Amino acid sequence: MTLEDLVRLRRARDLMDRAYAEPLDVPALARVALMSAGHFSRSFRAAFGETPYGYLMTRRIERAKALLRRGDLSVTEVCFAVGCTSLGSFSSRFTELVGESPSSYRARSHDEGAAIPACVAKIYTRPVRTVRNGEADAATRP
Numbered sequence: 001m002t003l004e005d006l007v008r009l010r011r012a013r014d015l016m017d018r019a020y021a022e023p024l025d026v027p028a029l030a031r032v033a034l035m036s037a038g039h040f041s042r043s044f045r046a047a048f049g050e051t052p053y054g055y056l057m058t059r060r061i062e063r064a065k066a067l068l069r070r071g072d073l074s075v076t077e078v079c080f081a082v083g084c085t086s087l088g089s090f091s092s093r094f095t096e097l098v099g100e101s102p103s104s105y106r107a108r109s110h111d112e113g114a115a116i117p118a119c120v121a122k123i124y125t126r127p128v129r130t131v132r133n134g135e136a137d138a139a140t141r142p
Contacts, residue, residue: 001043008033009047012040013055020059021083026052060084061097068106075102 012033016024029052030040044052060082067078076087079102084090094102 001046005035005043006047008035009040009044012044012052013048016052016056016059020056020063021081023083023085024056057093058097060090061094064090064094064102065098065105068102069110071106075106078102078106 012029015029015032026041027037029044030037033040033043035043041052044055048055050058064078064082067073067081068075073081075091079087079090082090084093091102094105098105
């Protein structure tokens with residue numbers, strides 16, 4: 001993989017970070033990276049260790065966690081606010097990555113992390129996938 005390829009892949013990843021709530025798909029991201037969809041998917045996984053879709057969903061779940069901690073939006077509102085179009089798929093992915101349902105996550109107290117700066121909290125609250133099967137694994141969290 002060339003340095004130019006990495007720059008293009010980062011451009012697509014940055015778009016996912018900024019526009020996670022927009023309808024993004026692999027062909028659109030591949031166009032940003034100036035690659036074919038297949039080459040983009042393979043290169044993205046090689047460079048970042050996960051598929052473009054997996055990365056985008058992790059971003060969306062990360063943002064959903066922040067919105068659910070606020071407590072002023074319903075789970076359905078959060079689902080659509082982060083760019084998911086199916087409440088069932090959102091809930092399944094959230095549960096897979098976080099280890100509890102969005103409703104449970106929203107209902108419990110989050111006061112223990114209130115004094116932690118957001119930049120540090122982001123590191124410790126980022127949804128984690130294991131390489132083995134893509135499910136949340138508390139043992140791999142920092």
